[in-house]
Amino acid sequence: MQKQISKNHSIVKQNYDWKSQLQSRITTPEDLLQYLPGLPGSQIFKDLYQNVDEFKQLMSHLSSAFRFAVTPYYLGLANPESDRCPILLQILPQKSELKDQVFTRPDPLAEEAHGAVPGLTHRYPDRALWYLSHNCAVYCRFCMRKRKVSRAESVTGRENDEPVFNYIESHKEIKEVILSGGDPLSLSDDTLHSLLIRLKKIEHLSSIRIHTRMPVTLPQRFNETLCAILRESYPVTLVTHFNHPVELTEEAAAAVRNLRMSGVMVLNQSVLLKDINDSVETQESLLLGLLKIGIKPYYLHQCDEVNGVSHFRANIQTGLKIMRDLQGRNPGIAIPRYVLDLPGGGGKVPLENDYQITEGNNTPGPGNSVKVYENWAGDPYVIIGDR
Ligand code: SF4
Incomplete structure (x- = not known):
């Protein structure tokens, strides 16, 4: 650390x-x-x-x-x-942010097209994404919401909270609300408190999730006042965004410890970034370091096709190779899911290595099929009778 x-x-x-x-x-x-x-x-x-x-x-x-x-x-x-x-x-x-010839769309995931009411995206039936703030402690040049993040004038005002609540309350198929932005924790403690308490009262919600990079960029945010609010709002899941082991400081560890002691589940999603974390050594160090401070690695994202960020994108083959090299050499709970968010709003798909190498039906006994898989070390193993 x-x-x-x-x-x-x-x-x-x-x-x-x-x-x-x-x-x-x-x-x-x-x-x-x-x-x-x-x-x-x-x-x-x-x-x-x-x-x-x-x-x-x-x-x-x-x-x-x-x-x-x-x-x-x-x-x-x-x-x-x-x-x-x-x-x-x-x-x-x-x-290269100014003249990106490769990625030309500001909103490749079509988040705006799936807007339900101002400030809320409802793309999957069971989840709704609420953009609570467009401010962040640090602005990351690879941000997938560059189209509006950092622009104070683009955020919907607090007067829009009521229509958002009305929408969530009247759509009983919504099981989870994701508070995102920008960074929702850039809001005041009082505002967060009232929003969380109101959400907690909605019976059909099973999960409240907060997406924030503040454990990475502003760990001082997780003081007793905020932790008391999160404790009162139990159960809350916090998904943060460490990209590199150098970000795993003693301050970050203390923030996560405060969160965990407040009953908050802490997960991490990172982005595969060219020349920053696109090696197995860096990923391994990041993932084990996350576990060590109490964070479960959740997703490794393929970089989205956002205008102005193509210089950050590592190719999928690199990502798959890293995922393969991580297998078998690290605890299973350290391994995140490598995912691609499909352009156009198609949603996430897992990017996975194929461990099956052959298939046949020649042994042993009539009608038995055989499949051969290789393990993490590349050694073959035969599965019999699986149709
Ligand atoms: S903290 Fe998140 S929302 Fe804010 S600039 Fe970074 S990636 Fe974008």
Whole structure:
């Protein structure tokens, strides 16, 4: 596990609470260079930009479409001396965001097309997705909701909560409500409290799920006040989003411990990101590290076809190879499901390796069929009589 950082930034060693962290976010190129004075001389910077002027121009050009913001805590995990620092690669804007010839759709999963009432997507019969906020502690350049995340003006106001509640209350086929965004935990404690208590009263709901990256980017958020709210709202499932083992800090572990002690089930979904976590070593370290701090790995997502993020996408063969190499060498509960969200709103499908290598009916006894499977190590095993 990473120590709380950083040799570069004394500021992150201060005991900031979550609101101070948010208020102190680094949002401009000037601030970023002040925090990371060595950045322009680093290899990663030279790979991404011709010079500081180009970097500043790109930052200002992109900020109207998708903001730049990072908490001092998360920036403190960055290491400019690393050629492929996974933190910097997730937060630094890149030229390829501007001219993506491969992925051209802002909403490839057709979430808006499945909008039921403003702020709510109802695509699967049993689940509804509520976009509670378009703010996040840190803006990730690969975000699949770039079309609206980071734009305060795009979020529906709290006056729309009532129609959303009415919709959920009148659609008894909805078993689960997923609170998402942006980051729903960017809302105030009071707002979250009243929303969760109201949801808890809806009899036909079996599950309330919160999607948040704050255990990764702002673990200070999980203080006693929030944990008391979550305890009162039991049972709540929290799905977070660690992408790299360097994000598994002592602060993150403490946040997860607080959550677990409040009766919250904590799962992780990550995205397979080119040059960031697309190796079996990195995935193994991430998955085992997650288990160690009390998080069950849930999904590994193939990167969605969102305009401006194609430079992040590792191919499916790479993902399948990683999944295969993880099998048999790691506890089963460490292995997430590798999934592809189908463009056009088709939903998730699992991406799986095929372990069956042959089929026949020549042995032993009449009519018996034979199938041969290989195990994780590539050794063949025969199954008899399975039709
Ligand atoms: S925290 Fe989630 S919603 Fe926010 S920018 Fe990152 S990926 Fe997008």
